[in-house]
Amino acid sequence: MARLGMLIDLRTCIGCHACSVACKAEFDVPLGNFRDTVKYVEEGAYPKVTRHFIPVLCNHCEDAPCLSACPTGAVVRLDDGQVTIEDGDCNLNRACMAACPYDAIYVDEDRGAAAKCTFCDHRTAEGRQPACVDACPTNCRVFGDLDDPESEIAVRAAANDVTVWKESAGTRPKVLYVDPKNALPLIEEQGVQVDTTADLSGEPA
Amino acid sequence: MTVAWGPLLAAYVVLVGLPTGLTLMTWWVGRSGASVRLERIGAWGALVALVAISVLLVADLGRPERFHLMLVRFDNLASPISWGAKLIALKILLLLLVVHAVERRRPPDRPLPRLTKVVAVLLLAVSFALALYPAALLARSWASPLAGGAGVLFVLTALLMGAAVVVLLGGEGRTALLGLLAASAVALAVEALALAGRPGDRLLLAELTTGGSAPLFWGVAVGAGLLLPAAGLLTLPRNRVVTALCAVAVLAGAAATRYLLFAVGS
Amino acid sequence: MSTWTLTRRDLLRAAAVAGVGAAGLGGIEVVHRMTTEPRAAGKTVGAVRRVASMCQMCTTACGIIANVKDGRLLTIEGNPADPNSRGAVCAKGVAGPSILYDPSRLLYPLRRVGRRGEGRWRRITWDEAYTEIADRLRAIRESGRPEEFAFQQGRNRSTDIVARFLDAFGTPSAFNHRALCSLNRRAAILTTIGDSDWDLGDYENSRYILNFGSNWAEAHQGHIPVATRMMRARERGAKIVTFDARLSNTAALSDEWYAVRPGTDGLIALAISNVICQEGLWDREWFDRWTNYPAEKYAEHVRAYTPEMAQAESGVPAEAIRRIAREFAGATPRCTTICNRGSAAHRNGFHNDRAITVLNALVGNMGEEGGWCWHPMSAWDKKALPEPGPIAPKPTARSLIAEAKDWPLANAWQSNKMRVGEIVYLWIKQRRQRISALMTYNCDQAWAWPEANLVREVLADEDLVPFHVCLDVMASETSNLADIILPWTTYLERWDIDSRPPQGLVDYVGLRQPVVPPLGESKDLREIFPELARRIGGGMEHYFPWATQEEYFEQYFAPVPGGFGHMREAGVHVDPAKKPNYLPYEKELTAEELEGTRTEDGVIHGPDGAIGVMVDGTARRGFGTPSRKVEVHSQFVNDRGREADRTISPLPVYEPIPGHREQLAQGRLIMISFKWNVHNAHRTLQSKWLQEISHTNPAWLNPATASGLGLAHGDWIEVTSYRPIDPEVPRGDGSQLGSLRTRVHLTEGIHPQVIAIAHNAGRTTGGPVASNGRDRAVLVGHEPPDHGRVWWAGSLSVAQNDILPIYPDPVSGQQAYHDTMVTVRRIEGGA
């Protein structure tokens, strides 16, 4: 039994969205729903200003609020620690969604169930990397067994200062970030789902 | 952040106080000499309300045809909804039993007083649990930050709703109502102080007292729900119309309080 | 005490009710368990066929592997065997399936009914289409004026077959988009080193990278191969400094970003050069040995370009310029520049890129590991892999538009015809060259060209363009103005031999192959052209002797070990014996090479031109310039200029953009455009996955500028553009050109004198995904599209190009994209 996790090195994330599109393609995630996306945040004042790229996904928390909220037992923890949702056991009461501090779960109209990142357990079962990790051109996403000291993820987690998103939520995430520029606090109020109401309308008022 | 629960769940959180309060208050008022009429209406009222609320809950599901999963699955006892659904089913069953008993025309042969007592106590226990339940449910939700710590308020507002209905039905609920109003005022104050003491929650308090929710809070929850009926009941204790109006105001106030606990901060 | 009591029977009844209830629920549960499927896994589980091919979402052409199951493309990933992309692809690459299966794709040939542009179409057969096109083209060819058939290409990765058809036809009227892209950079590099028109800095091994306005994290022609190498360099502690008017993602990824006023990059490079010379940080020995201009004299030349002057013009602090000069020179030879449209797409872009290129010579990093490198081949080794014969001779007919003689450097290099794409439709309108038939290929000039409204006007005019065939994957503003639309295959359904300038400095060759059969009745040029040639006849057909495309590529790839079969499997081939192109100029010429040569002024001439240069008594390969050295001083460009009555300084200089200073003083802003990383040309807007990420383009404004104009975030504005005040530019009279209406996006990440509008928006056709729901048409032969899930329907999406003046750099013809002056005015509610 492994303790699967992901490490995202924000120093080399170029914000390209290959990860999030790969995830869309892998699961045909419906438009408007997101298992993974990349947040862009600007910080600073002209001319000292920068933009951060922060890929976000389900944290597969050790202390997973979605899991304890689900009344039907549809949210389960797999052997290697992945938190997944059994479509068939979901009656869409959305308790998991209300419980997840990361807004990582959405109602999938096509599946008729709540859905979220699975850590690509169907791929890892075949010895492959998750789709988003495979797709990342800069290899800033590392996936593996946090308990195996030889694994790249454990080595990189040990060699760097790592942090997690919304640590105060107390969920003990297994998605770790290398974040020397301290970008994560800037998205403290956000979740994985994209705010689809934020666009400026093109219709003249 | 996505808002997972909408108007149906809000209606549920508000309305579920009614059957709970009704059961508890009919018992309380009837402790020293119950009236058949009150018990009958209390049992029927709670049953109808509970069934209606169950319909709401099922309708709110994205897959209503799978509602049964909440009843038959025991995998996750950490889940408040899992408990809640089962408690609601149990209470419906118990109420059916009570309704059956109060509707009996002839006196029963071979009565079982001890069983009767057990059922009555069970009903009270389940009702009390259901009174606390919204707090337990919403405590798991980041979307209703106020609700998690508000168990006392949920219980008190449920009791207020029950007492108001009892009063409306002509029951002797005036003293209870006054006591509950006082208790609620204290509980509200305590809650507000607690919120003011936590930096993160101060914003919520502000939203409630000076922000967009202020009219509902001051006008309905506090004004109509606490001050007005307290004044009415104290100054014109004998006036039936005033008493009835006070009861209606209490209902509205309690509903508003419950709604605010659900909605503020989401 | 309650008034009711329970009996034993009640208990039994209750138990029965509970029992029935439980049994019922249990029954439902059993049925439920039996009928629900286990959680659906992702798509790529189980046996999938993996097909190696090449991406063409942008022009970088990364190697890809397509995962195909039961004839359906599931997903796309990178091909690790590709030496350029090394297994990496970007979001566009991964989004391939959404383009292939785009429900708004064109699948059948269409013939217009009614007026051109009216939008009414009739489905026709390929046979009908072929007949009509071939009849038209045959008549043109037989008239003896083959140049009246014009071919307008956008991104063309099938250069072999296109050139073959046009040459066989005999038309020189091949219009490309190089002038709208990379002309100045290519011209500057060709002028300076001759070997190549493309610099390939050895970024991965570099320690200090000076970026002049290139956005390699989002849009560069070497996009992912460059970006990944930059990140490796960063991991090893390299420093990246970016000059850009806007906080691009690249700027955000840099250690330092300086917001510069557009058009001043060259001056910054010259000021850095000045500091390097003044402080003796140069590699003087290298400069004197390998360039054609003495270091002392160059120092003299750049002395006028002080950091203070650069600060006044560009806004970059003089102190920063000094420090950067020291750091850059201190890192040599492991330092390099990179630049692209940010520096080149200006009225003064040629000199900007010249100054930047020469900056490298000054520190002697040219060709060094970690330095400023290049490769003589911009594609595969065409000697080792020659095009299968018979090869058609080059046309003898002449095209005034293609020759574009007003611009001396546009076609100054034999091997590198750049043309001046932005003037094509203006000149057609002015009837400078008659066009009898136009074929548009993978291009949406009616949307993407400067003064796109002029393009639309010309295309709508049946006098100016009597016959217009448009070949594309989806409906576009341009196809709307065609007579016949041919449904093109996507890059996932067709064949190509392809490769890009090798970022690893070793050339390679790749294969693009169909990963699934073409959808509907779509066809590729490789099928269309041979058929048209046969139908046009007159000898054209002889140049297309192969029976199938496979046969052609069988022959093409025969020289590769393992041949076509190997290519189909691996997708790419690299000759393991080849070494990276480091220090190619140092190579000593062998006695054999020197045989029969003569030396004149140190330059060694063979029978086919100069082959080397004597350096300190040794015969070396040198550079591909006339002097066989780095031409800091280019007599060649000066001469070309004189022939066309233009003064082109032989040395890199800074020429301020005419009229900018005065208009900025009046409070006008400079309008620039940019691309988001998930988009490329019109075709990426077809992808639901990419559009979902980026689909709107409000105008970027600095809050300080906005408050000066009384503007807040989200306000509606009218942006009015003006033609250049520039006698050397067609219609350069400074007059008002046009206006657009958009809304304000406030950001600290932009120069206060600049307004930036993203290019990837503003389409009104191509289906709901591409047009933000505006296109409600139902294509002939299609189901009505599903508008429901396009959650960004109605979001702001504005076409910028209508108000972009046609503005060719008088020297080269490069479109000066980033020099447009505009005024901005608040309007109530956008109406």
Ligand code: SF4
């Ligand atoms: S692990 Fe798989 S499901 Fe999760 S974000 Fe990555 S691609 Fe999507």
Ligand code: SF4
């Ligand atoms: S694919 Fe990698 S580099 Fe690109 S946005 Fe995702 S994590 Fe960042």
Ligand code: SF4
């Ligand atoms: S960089 Fe261009 S070629 Fe490479 S994957 Fe992305 S779109 Fe395709």
